[in-house]
Amino acid sequence: GNSVTQMEGPVTLSEEAFLTINCTYTATGYPSLFWYVQYPGEGLQLLLKATKADDKGSNKGFEATYRKETTSFHLEKGSVQVSDSAVYFCALSGEGDGGFKTIFGAGTRLFVKA
């Protein structure tokens, strides 16, 4: 079946540092890939998505590129802010499991220090 593996946290950075959170996946066919963000006490919200190979999703300064050759979808941001402190989840939805399910990675907690 489909699966998602993302780097373990927590990740602690100083403000304005460069962020990378690695995500790799296993899936049949051509899944859609997502990054979700969860702020304390809230549900997950979509950060960005990509639906086909070489697509780049972007939002709020975050970017991720759908790399089919390396089955990866790494999240990057050039300069993080304290307000980016949250838990980030990589996810995919695709043909496996009937196409109905979204599979999540375990989540990576990010702390940004002022």
Next chain:
Amino acid sequence: NAGVTQTPKFRVLKTGQSMTLLCAQDMNHEYMYWYRQDPGMGLRLIHYSVGEGTTAKGEVPDGYNVSRLKKQNFLLGLESAAPSQTSVYFCASRDGQGNYGPLHFGNGTRLTVT
């Protein structure tokens, strides 16, 4: 826009008690989901529904039942609560049309079973 609304926000149960969590969405989405979130384990799918009157089991269905009598509502029931069901429960929905779209989440229900 309300989006996905979960009630209640918090609940404390004693072992053996029963309760129902309600999820309502106002986006006319076909697919609805119940997840639980536990520290270090990401999100695990409990049950899901691909349309009114249909339900299916996810990864961790034991001890839970669901019903989708109306398209906009998805109920999660615990018949006899156990301490292992202490968790944060999230409802999510997505459009069933077209390719694999993003999920829309509620803000969660924090359940403690003593």
